[in-house]
Amino acid sequence: MRLRWRGAMLAAAAGLCVVAAPLAAKTRPGKHEKTPTGKLLVVSMANLAFVPATITAHVGDRVAWVNNDIFLHSATTRDFDVSLKPGASAGVRLLKPGVINYICRYHPGMKGQIVVQK
Amino acid sequence: MLKRTFIAAVAAFAVAGVANAAGAPNDAQIAHIAYTAGVIDVAAAKQALAKSKNPQVRDFAQEMVRDHTAVNNKALALVKKLHVTPQDNPTSQSLQAAAKQKQAELGKLSGHAFDVAYANNEIAFHKTVNSALASTLIPNAHNPELKSLLQTGLKLFQEHQQHAEQLAASLK
Numbered sequence: 001m002r003l004r005w006r007g008a009m010l011a012a013a014a015g016l017c018v019v020a021a022p023l024a025a026k027t028r029p030g031k032h033e034k035t036p037t038g039k040l041l042v043v044s045m046a047n048l049a050f051v052p053a054t055i056t057a058h059v060g061d062r063v064a065w066v067n068n069d070i071f072l073h074s075a076t077t078r079d080f081d082v083s084l085k086p087g088a089s090a091g092v093r094l095l096k097p098g099v100i101n102y103i104c105r106y107h108p109g110m111k112g113q114i115v116v117q118k
Numbered sequence: 119m120l121k122r123t124f125i126a127a128v129a130a131f132a133v134a135g136v137a138n139a140a141g142a143p144n145d146a147q148i149a150h151i152a153y154t155a156g157v158i159d160v161a162a163a164k165q166a167l168a169k170s171k172n173p174q175v176r177d178f179a180q181e182m183v184r185d186h187t188a189v190n191n192k193a194l195a196l197v198k199k200l201h202v203t204p205q206d207n208p209t210s211q212s213l214q215a216a217a218k219q220k221q222a223e224l225g226k227l228s229g230h231a232f233d234v235a236y237a238n239n240e241i242a243f244h245k246t247v248n249s250a251l252a253s254t255l256i257p258n259a260h261n262p263e264l265k266s267l268l269q270t271g272l273k274l275f276q277e278h279q280q281h282a283e284q285l286a287a288s289l290k
Contacts, residue, residue: 048273070188071274072181086188106181107277108284 038093042066043112045073045084045104050112057094058117064091075112076105142258143207149264150204151213152255152271153193155247156186158217159278162243165221166236175233178240178285182278189271196263230289237286244279248272 038060044051046068057063065075067084074083077100082090094100094116104110143151163182170176197204220239227235251272259265 047270048277070192071185106185107274107281109277109280 038062040064040091043075044068045075045110048107048110050075050104050110053111054113054115056115056117059094059097061116062091062093063114064089072106073104073110074106075102077102081105143209143255144205145200145259145261145264146202146205147207147209148255148259148268149193149197149202150206150210152251152268153190153204154210154213156190156193156271158213159240159243160186160190161217162221162224162236162239165224166232169224169228169232170236172230172233172289174285174288175236178237178281181281182240185274185278189267189274193267196267200261200263202261234286234289237282237289240282241279241286244275244282248275248279251275 039057039062041055041057041061041063043055043063043065045065048069048071050065055063065073065082065084066089067073067086070086072083072085074081076082080092082092083105084090094114097116097118100114100116102112102114159182163179163186166175166179167183170179224232224235224239251268256265256268256272259268
């Protein structure tokens with residue numbers, strides 16, 4: 001599955017940045033793999049939930065959301081909005097430490113959290 | 119008054135009246151009821167899209183069309199796979215009759231009054247269907263795949279109820 005990296009302007013404002021080129025990635029929720037520019041952490045959108053709901057990452061890592069559900073979902077904060085159709089995936093890069101709480105703006109009960117460490 | 123009547127009517131049939139002569143709905147009836155609930159909400163959303171100019175209301179209505187169509191498409195694929203023919207029943211008929219009445223009522227409204235009435239009806243409708251799913255439809259479903267789809271439906275309806283409540287609050 002190819003990942004789209006998007007929302008560069010908005011993500012930059014939140015201390016996130018976006019890899020310009022699409023990147024092939026394994027899509028194992030909760031797993032991460034080493035890449036030349038940090039780890040890739042994959043969060044699945046399945047059965048109206050983020051799985052895992054909370055992940056811990058480090059500055060320089062990337063987070064990819066994969067929509068394995070039958071519904072349109074998003075990973076949304078005030079600073080970025082990744083909207084994904086069923087089967088689609090996209091992600092952001094984490095550039096500064098902090099806690100990022102996000103929701104699906106279509107299904108506000110879906111909540112996720114990224115703890116970004118130095 | 120009409121809203122209370124609608125809620126009472128749907129609740130009465132969807133929760134209690136769903137039982138057939140044998141005491142509980144069968145899978146074919148359950149599938150029909152769940153599918154009908156989705157169709158009703160899509161129709162309500164299409165009415166909202168035709169009448170409302172409020173961006174939040176329109177976004178919500180589009181979400182209803184998108185989500186319920188997705189679930190119902192999955193339901194259709196499932197009943198085909200299981201060789202089950204959804205069976206019309208008094209509960210489905212009652213839901214449709216109540217929805218038709220509500221649609222006529224909402225059709226007389228416009229502007230903010232319509233938006234508020236639509237949002238409030240979405241809350242009421244989803245609450246009612248959630249109750250029916252949790253207390254009657256899911257417990258009585260025999261096929262594991264149907265039960266699983268109903269559980270997804272319940273989770274979806276709960277999300278929609280929450281979203282409808284947020285929408286209604288924003289319209290005050």
